[in-house]
Amino acid sequence: xxxxxxxxxxxxxxxxxxxxxxxxxxxxxxxxxxxxxxxxxxxxxxxxxxxxxxxxxxxxxxxxxxxxxxxxxxxxxxxxxxxxxxxxxxxxxxxxxxxxxxxxxxxxxxxxxxxx
Amino acid sequence: xxxxxxxxxxxxxxxxxxxxxxxxxxxxxxxxxxxxxxxxxxxxxxxxxxxxxxxxxxxxxxxxxxxxxxxxxxxxxxxxxxxxxxxxxxxxxxxxxxxxxxxxxxxxxxxxxx
Numbered sequence: 001x002x003x004x005x006x007x008x009x010x011x012x013x014x015x016x017x018x019x020x021x022x023x024x025x026x027x028x029x030x031x032x033x034x035x036x037x038x039x040x041x042x043x044x045x046x047x048x049x050x051x052x053x054x055x056x057x058x059x060x061x062x063x064x065x066x067x068x069x070x071x072x073x074x075x076x077x078x079x080x081x082x083x084x085x086x087x088x089x090x091x092x093x094x095x096x097x098x099x100x101x102x103x104x105x106x107x108x109x110x111x112x113x114x115x116x
Numbered sequence: 117x118x119x120x121x122x123x124x125x126x127x128x129x130x131x132x133x134x135x136x137x138x139x140x141x142x143x144x145x146x147x148x149x150x151x152x153x154x155x156x157x158x159x160x161x162x163x164x165x166x167x168x169x170x171x172x173x174x175x176x177x178x179x180x181x182x183x184x185x186x187x188x189x190x191x192x193x194x195x196x197x198x199x200x201x202x203x204x205x206x207x208x209x210x211x212x213x214x215x216x217x218x219x220x221x222x223x224x225x226x227x228x229x230x
Contacts (some may be wrong), residue, residue: 009156032216043120043206044139044159051216090158096216103174104219106151108158 001029006107013081013114021076021081021110023091030096034104035065038088047089050074060102061085081114088112119143120222122207135194137225139207146212148190149219150174150182152213153204165190166212197229 003026010036015017025031032051036044048059054069065076075090090112122230123138141148143174149154150172151159163182171182183191190209194201204226208219 034218037223041125041223043219043223044219045220046220049216087212094216102165103161106159108156 001114002095002105003033004091004105004107006089006091006110008110009108010111010113013112015083015114015116016048016080019078019081019112020086021089021091021112023074023076023107024072025091025093026072027093027095028097032075032094033065033067034092034094035059035074035076036090036092036106037061038090038109040087042055043088044090047076058082081112083116084115086112091113120207120220122210122222123144125223126226126228129194129197130230133194133197133198133207134221135193135197135227135229137205137207137227138192139190139192139218139222141190141207141209142188143189143209143220145209145220146187147210147212147219148184149208150180150190150192151206151208152176153206153224156224159206162192163230180187199229201227202229203227 002083023102034049035047050057050067058064084097091107120141149164150162165171165184179194206224207222210223211217
């Protein structure tokens with residue numbers, strides 16, 4: 001079975017400060033990990049993914065994420081937050097060894113609020 | 117750019133009605149998915165499809181069915197709508213083959229069952 005946890009329902013950060021949105025996962029094999037962002041009344045937009053290789057993954061809009069196998073974490077980061085980054089963020093995981101269909105398991109989401 | 121289009125942004129139906137939610141993608145993706153999104157629960161998979169006429173149950177299929185007669189279209193059917201099916205419904209698609217492909221989402225249908 002695969003699962004993902006986002007321990008924070010909401011993260012507040014001041015504009016210009018670094019931000020971190022946390023994600024931990026559980027899979028029986030190797031993980032494929034994804035971050036998505038959802039703006040109000042919109043669907044999810046893909047931000048970045050980790051498949052293999054470099055533990056630091058860079059994605060859209062200046063976001064990056066760090067894969068840590070020993071801590072089974074994949075935290076989303078940005079060096080300098082913008083008010084326009086305020087949105088709902090979802091982490092998702094897929095076990096690389098399970099069968100086809102690209103079935104993802106999503107976390108419950110973290111609301112990011114960036115204030116002036 | 118991949119475009120996933122859901123036919124309605126907002127829909128209001130009555131208890132007991134049969135409800136159809138339509139989703140069309142324009143990138144020739146093999147995989148298509150239906151999720152529901154509820155506050156505090158994230159996204160939960162209802163059904164998915166690998167190919168035309170193929171379907172697989174997700175985590176919460178009860179009360180739902182799906183139809184995929186053409187590759188680009190994936191329909192979600194609420195056989196007899198109930199108030200606990202009031203939710204945001206999201207459709208997604210992805211390429212088959214490599215499982216590291218991201219899913220592409222539509223803008224959702226906010227369904228209210230009265």
